[in-house]
Amino acid sequence: MIQIDVRVTKPYTPFPPPQPLSKIDKELESGEYFAKEAERRQKKSEKHQVKLDKNTEVSLQRKKEKREKEFIPPIEKQSNLKQKPTTTIDDTSKLIKNVKKKLKRLQAD
Structure with a gap:
């Protein structure tokens, strides 16, 4: 199939x-143009203080996360060694019998 590129023209705006x-x-609209110099400085310093507070909160949170990350224990790999099978009552009774037989053989010799 042949694709045809169709261009959409924008409407003509003469202005x-x-x-x-x-x-x-902007200052005239907000009324800052007529404010006194001290008021301007105070408003500017308040904006700056808000920005600093926000930055300190973010930095404190990052430091806290970094500290907490250090306390997370690493994932331990499971060892390939086989665990010793636990002996049950039947196994212990068999072991006792075997030991008694060996003792009798040793005493007989």
Whole structure:
């Protein structure tokens, strides 16, 4: 099959998009333009303090996670050695009989 590329044309707009607001325009809208210098500094320092608090919380949490990661025990590999079979009552009775037989043989010799 032959694929045909279809181009979708955008509608023609005779006017350019509106320009973004300048720094002064934003300050006029928020009322900061008429604020006193001390108020501006105070507001700026509050924003900075909030940012610092957030960064310290994140860094403390990372340090805590790193410390906790050290306390997680490593996964131990299972050894390939076979475990000794546990002796049951029947096995012990057989062992006792065998020992008695060997003692009799040794005493007879």
